[in-house]
Amino acid sequence: MELHVKDIIQWLEKTNEKIQLNKDYLTALDQAVGDSDHGINMSRGFHEVVNQVKTKDYTTVSDVLKDTAMILMSKVGGASGPLFGTAFLRFSMGVKGIDPINQDAFTKGLEDALAGIMQRGKATTGEKTMVDVWSPVVNYFKVTTNVQADEVTQTAKQAMEQTKEIMATKGRASYFKEKSIGHIDPGAASSFYIFEALSEVIKGEG
């Protein structure tokens, strides 16, 4: 795989489409275990990302990702803003000076992003958070020599669905304790849309 500025922008656009389409679903997930604003916040954030990145002329992938980070940080709010903001910021730093980005660089960016999320959220795997989707996807990129689009989606989807079985011990959902079991984590769901969008970009590019 080889991703250029235009592919990254397409990735963001596709993510935005999915988030807008599933805005109410994400909010409903958050209603079960949180404070019912995840869909609203994410749709506001990604809408703004797409609006802003398409008006600018970018020469590097890193710059696109950095702007994405700053917009998400300032527009999403809640806990998701700084978490996704940190993810894209670390991603941007991780791929600085590399254009276009190949699988190795992309994997490095993803790894840095995950480390950022875990550090910011003081979270690890198995706590019913977005980390439970990011971690297996990053791992897939690390161990696979030739990344397959369908496998990216599949890995992310399966991971998202598994968050249903986990009892939350981080975030607002943690107050629900056992009652959090049976619900998909909203942050895991929006992370899935990000990776599903990515896989569509990889497919198109391949």
Next chain:
Amino acid sequence: MKKIMNDPNRVVQDMLAGMIAAYPNELKQIPATTAITRSEAPVSGKVGLVSGGGSGHEPAHAGYVGKGMLDAAVVGEVFTSPTPDQIYEAIKAVDGGKGVFLIIKNYTGDVLNFEMAMELAEAEGIQVDKVIVNDDVAVEDSSFTIGRRGIAGTVFVHKIAGAIAEQGATLEEVKTVAEKVVNQTRSMGMALTPCTVPAAGKPSFHLEENEMEIGIGIHGEAGIERKPITTADEIASELTEKILTDMDLNNNEEVAVMVNGLGSTPEMELYIVNKKVNQLLTEKGIHIYKTFVGEYMTALEMTGCSVTLLKLDDELKTLLDATSEAPAFRN
């Protein structure tokens, strides 16, 4: 939903404009942000104090900006944390060269956004430290949750940390006293009716006509239990007892008491609650140094109240009594 507003999506901006109009000499807004600072910020040679959080808790937090309390309050959307860029602007605006101290209520969103702003400021060479307030005994504090929530007790942290900062304390000294207040403050609330976030348009939960919820959070988060409403004395006893079992308070020790209205509770009822709180503490031999009854940390138009106890020593008494010129806390 019936509210006095122009546009549900503009309630925060409109409120801030109205606040500035009310206190034009005391407060100012940082342009293009929802952060309010003292008009004289930054105060040179003083640790800058920044707090904030979602709006809907008025007078918290912007009402506590003023000499003797906060230097800035960063206001988010209703019940939503402000974003790191806004908090960062507030930190920069109040940095008088002695560092900036953040007072954060313990909610995942607030903690993440304030900590991220802290990193941004530190990267710019500003010295920043923080305290996280978690006074709500209704929620279990364990490693399996993010811990207890920050509620009305936060106002005592603003007051006391604000007083010591005003005296010229170092960042470390401010932190030490703020942590002491957090360790010695406990609160619990209850509600009779829910509140409605303007942008949502409908109440965030439902209570039956004869029902109350004990231990509810200031955003309407679930508490300990829902049950038929009882007398003010029983409500006051339940809140106070739960606080006392979690506090290390002995005979002859002194406390400050806060009976806080959540938005729609008549002051009459708050005083009725205070009567019982006072009686209970007195019976136990606990001295009440000072009592605050009124609206300090609300939850929009929720009906209900919270009780807060702060265990005092000589240092905290002096700081609690120090002058404050904040619009919502004149001393």
